[in-house]
Amino acid sequence: IADLLQGEVRLGGFRIENQRRLGLFGLEVDAPAVLPMVERVTFAEVWVEGTLAGLRAGRVERLTLSGMDARLTIEPMLGLETGDAHIIRNAGGIVTEDALRSLIISHHLLGTREFAVINHTDCGMLTFTDEQLRQRLEQESGTASTVPAAFHTFTDLRANVRNQIARIRSHPWVPDEIPVRGFVYDVKTGRLEEVVARPSRP
Numbered sequence: 001i002a003d004l005l006q007g008e009v010r011l012g013g014f015r016i017e018n019q020r021r022l023g024l025f026g027l028e029v030d031a032p033a034v035l036p037m038v039e040r041v042t043f044a045e046v047w048v049e050g051t052l053a054g055l056r057a058g059r060v061e062r063l064t065l066s067g068m069d070a071r072l073t074i075e076p077m078l079g080l081e082t083g084d085a086h087i088i089r090n091a092g093g094i095v096t097e098d099a100l101r102s103l104i105i106s107h108h109l110l111g112t113r114e115f116a117v118i119n120h121t122d123c124g125m126l127t128f129t130d131e132q133l134r135q136r137l138e139q140e141s142g143t144a145s146t147v148p149a150a151f152h153t154f155t156d157l158r159a160n161v162r163n164q165i166a167r168i169r170s171h172p173w174v175p176d177e178i179p180v181r182g183f184v185y186d187v188k189t190g191r192l193e194e195v196v197a198r199p200s201r202p
Contacts, residue, residue, distance in 0.1 A: 060086055063106045065164070066118035067093040067125075071187045074118075078192075086112055092125040092160070093117055094152040095167040104173050115178060117164045118192075120185040125153050125160075157184055158195050165197040 062085040066072055074080070074087050086106045088099050095103075095117070106112045130151045138144050154160040161182035168180050182195040 060084065060110060061113045062086070062116070063088065063103060063112040063114070064116045064118055065089075065093055065095065065099055065103070066185075067091065067120055067123060069120055069123065069187070072118070072120055072185060077185065077190075086110070092123065092152050092154065093119045093164065094160075095164045096152070100168075100171060103168065104171070107174070107178065113178065115168060115174075115180045117161055117168070117180070117182045118185055119157050119161050119183075120187055121157070122187050123157060125151075126155065126157065129153050161195040162197055165195075169197075 060083065062080070064074060064078070064085055065088045066074060068089045068091055074089075075082060075084065078085070086102075088102050090096065090099060103115065107115075130153050133151055133153070154163075161184060165180050165182045168174055169176075174180075180197070182197055183192045184195060185192050
């Protein structure tokens, strides 16, 4: 989906060392390695078109749900450009009620036709439990709260991706024909591993 990228690109203060990139929604999922630059560039220097008029015309057809880790630079990681996809991010890449709200709006009102869930290695959500965090917050604040009802921690990265795919596919307002794929991004190698999902509902 994305053309092969040659040479070196600067994006948001980072240098992207280029590998073959056909993007998440193509046949290959090799991602670029993103390295900090000593000489940082500004957003205005990178934003060549300069205005929203420079965005690609036509309907956005892709949506990704990913974690909020700062090491994930979603568009360059997937071989996409600004305007190519709707991007939802939260702690753990979880299909929460609010993520479903955005996903349903994205498809039914804005026309997206492909969904992807992306988790990543070295995820902080693997390092604590809901109960541990809730106890810590109650001790530090001196008060309890029912919101949020859950922090959605998990112990198995790939199982979590499969669970999120299942949550999307099981919603009655997500059509069966919508592709929903899952991936784990390796923060050390910059590569994406596709996670085989459980069979969809009959």
